[in-house]
Amino acid sequence: MSTLSVSKAIREGLHEEMVRDENVIVLGEDMAVMGNVFAITQGFLDEFGPLRVIDTPISESGFTGMAVGMAMRGLRPVVEWMYDDFIGVCLDPVMNQAAKMRYMTGGQVKVPIVFRAPIGAGRRNAGQHSQCLEALFTHIPGLKVVCPSTAADAKGLLKSAIRSDDPVVFLEHKLLYAKKEDIPDGEYLIPLGKADIKRPGKDLTIITWSRQVYFSLEAAETLSAQGIDAEVIDLRSLVPLDWEAIRASVQKTGNVMVVEEGARRGGIGAEIAAEIQEELFDDLDAPVARVAAANVVSPFSPPLEDAMFPHPEDIVAAAHRLLAK
Amino acid sequence: MATEIKMPQLGLTMEEGTVERWLKSVGDEIKAGEPILEITTDKLTNEVEAETDGVLLKIVADEGSDVPVQGILGYIGQPGENIDAAGASEVKVPAAAPAAEAPKPEASVITPAVTETGKKVRISPLARKIAMQKGIDYTVLKGTGPGGRIIKRDILAAESAPAAAVKEAPKAPSSEVAPKAQASGSMFPVKNLELMDGDTTEKLSGMRKVVAQRMYTSAVEIPAVTQTVKADVTKLMALRQKLKEEGRHFAVNDWILKAVAKALRKHPEMLVSLDGETIIHRAHVNLGMAVALDAGLIVPVIRDADTLGLEALSAKAKDLANRARSNQLGSDEYKGSTFTVSNLGMFGVESFSPIINQPDAAILGVCCTEDELVMEDDGTITKHQVMRISLTFDHRLVDGAVAAKFEMTIRDLLENPMDILL
Structure with a gap:
């Protein structure tokens, strides 16, 4: 065991993969000389050289498209968008090229690429730098979508993502980068599509991911003191989704809540709630609850921003409503 | 009318x-x-x-x-x-x-989502499922969920309410345990086991449920003893092989059924059933024959097996087993056994303690045939084939020595196969 911040763990995972496979390259804004705004690639330029660690202009459409082309020709690029919000200017190479190429060429072309991007509210970054756009990506068939919450998961999942032959959108919460946690020594992988039961419980299932895992665990402690035993599931990956873990938990507790930081309308919670009511209707003791961000633009004002997205007290309150106690 | x-x-x-x-x-x-x-x-x-x-x-x-x-x-x-x-x-x-x-769930009692007065009942899907499983009429319950919805805890409360009443009733202090057991009521007590990663569940139903009930009842009611005896089947195997070469194929089990039927005729003390304080002495040798199915276990019965020759017995056994596997047995074909044989020899089982198929008083477990080295009278070492038979019997009706004599008769028949036919 060693203790690393999430950003250092991501750095370590990326570093191990670059050492292991010379086809792994990184590119994005401020990735080389500066070593990334969150210091993910610090020292990489010296170690791997300018052909594998590439500074790009502020031109997401250009370098994302270029990276997709590199992946089609056999490299394994790890692209960083400085914020997931910037997907707006480079969606076509992701949605219409990377996601579709393997299918449309009958498997002749693979696109082994990872798109890394920070997500999340709470940093007073206002409307264009605070979104959680997981739902947007999960709606596009052909993309895998991964959202780690811990340092250990971030490293193990990133390594699996880099080794995936299909495009992976890898979303990192910017307020978790500095969080220090124990991670296993040596090389390890965490498979995509396997949820992690963070806290077993029998009264209520809280399904969540990314930073809301911590808020949910905090809420679960509060609930526990009130006699409500909540199970917290960290999905870790949204596509593929660990349906078996969800099923087992729902069948155990009969009460479910999905907690997400993204907007409520059309969110992941809506999708999971729909699946649960179709597949597990007879196991439900109450309608599936959603705790999500309000359907508004992220405010710049700190009090307003805090009111916009879920906090532990919102989860506790929702649990009381759900269980009617 | x-x-x-x-x-x-x-x-x-x-x-x-x-x-x-x-x-x-x-x-x-x-x-x-x-x-x-x-x-x-x-x-x-x-x-x-x-x-x-x-x-x-x-x-x-x-x-x-x-x-x-x-x-x-x-x-x-x-x-x-x-x-x-x-x-x-x-x-x-x-x-x-x-x-x-x-109380059993009866379709007509449970189905209404509307009460007799026509009022709609608000109940969660889970609560409704549990109510149906437990046979609880939820239309009379008051819900404590949001908006008065009946939820799981309301059903569980309704279920435990009568149990609590039972518990208060008895006056004698020592009787507390008994009513509790009665209240929990079933041979399948709910333990609320925790599911672990990857576990799935299914309802205990159909044949599995019947097998479970019958095995439970037998195991709980009968003080059962199992005695295992070894038979040297070298000659039997040789005879079987010789007949096979002549084109007449009999399964090992056919020989055993025939030997058991013959032995039972000689030991009527094994052919008994207990009904209250009455012992029934059975007139017929009706051999139950355990047949494994995908869904569970069924025991078709060869009636008057002692009157059938080896060929007729073999044909009957094969026919019953085949029809058991294709779900074509008539309802009278798995009733009325007076003794049962369960053969696990083909699976290499060396010894086991079968559970008695009530109302029989005993069941014979047939084990695998294996090679053993035997020192002959002249000091030479030769290879023999042996088989163990494990008899489980109801010690209320049959004692160890009586059972052992019965087993010795079967053993002697298996060791001298011509006697089976004579």
Whole structure:
């Protein structure tokens, strides 16, 4: 065991993969000389050289498209968008090229690429730098979508993502980068599509991911003191989704809540709630609850921003409503 | 007068049946003897025939519902006849729930999502499922969920309420344990086991449930003893091989069935059943033969096995086993055993303690044939084939020495196969 911040763990995972496979390259804004705004690639330029660690202009459409082309020709690029919000200017190479190429060429072309991007509210970054756009990506068939919450998961999942032959959108919460946690020594992988039961419980299932895992665990402690035993599931990956873990938990507790930081309308919670009511209707003791961000633009004002997205007290309150106690 | 169509009892162990398919619709004309619906029991699918002419007036039990034996499935009568009027005299007999058992879910009691007064009942899907499993009439409950919805805890509270009442009633301090056991009630106590990663669940039902019930009852009721005896089957195997080369193939099990039937004739003390404080001495050697199925276990019966020659016995055993596997046994073909044989030899089992198939007093477990080195009288070492037989018997009726003598008879027959045939 060693203790690393999430950003250092991501750095370590990326570093191990670059050492292991010379086809792994990184590119994005401020990735080389500066070593990334969150210091993910610090020292990489010296170690791997300018052909594998590439500074790009502020031109997401250009370098994302270029990276997709590199992946089609056999490299394994790890692209960083400085914020997931910037997907707006480079969606076509992701949605219409990377996601579709393997299918449309009958498997002749693979696109082994990872798109890394920070997500999340709470940093007073206002409307264009605070979104959680997981739902947007999960709606596009052909993309895998991964959202780690811990340092250990971030490293193990990133390594699996880099080794995936299909495009992976890898979303990192910017307020978790500095969080220090124990991670296993040596090389390890965490498979995509396997949820992690963070806290077993029998009264209520809280399904969540990314930073809301911590808020949910905090809420679960509060609930526990009130006699409500909540199970917290960290999905870790949204596509593929660990349906078996969800099923087992729902069948155990009969009460479910999905907690997400993204907007409520059309969110992941809506999708999971729909699946649960179709597949597990007879196991439900109450309608599936959603705790999500309000359907508004992220405010710049700190009090307003805090009111916009879920906090532990919102989860506790929702649990009381759900269980009617 | 309308005539009830009732769930028939198609075998000793049948307690309830499932309505598989209605072959007639309400209003159809029906002749006596005509099949009107199909039901499935734990073992078989059967047709229920009309007992009278008329039209199908009403279907009470919908397809898929479980109905206890003698429970009402529907009514046959004259066109336009009012069942409620007819039923006033006839239907007052409640649908025969076996005495001293937990209330059974009856389709007609549980289904309404609307009370008699027409008020809609708010209940969660999970609560409704649990209520149906436990046979609790939720329409009379008060919900404590949001907006008065009945949720799981309301059903569980309703279930434990009568149990609490039972607990308070008895005066003697020592009797606290007994009513508790009665209240929890079943041979399948709910333990609320934690599911671990990857676990799945299924309902205990059909044949699996019957096997579970029968094994449980036998294991709990009978002080059973198992004694294992070894038989040298070298000669039997040689004879079997010789016959095989002549084109006459008999399974090892055929020889054993024949030997057991013969031995039972010689030891009538093994052919007994206990009924209360009465011992029944069985007149017939009816050999039950355990047959493994994908869904569970069934024991077809070879009647008067002692009167059949080896060839007839072999043919009968094969026929029963085949039809058991394809679900084509008649309901009287797995009833009436007086002794049972369970053969696990083909799976390499060296010894086991089978559970007695009630109401038999004993069951013979047949184990595998294996090679053993034997020192002959002249000091040479030769290879022999041996087989163990494990007899489990009801020690209330049979003592160890008596059972051992019976086993010795079987052993002697197996060691001298010509005696089996003579």
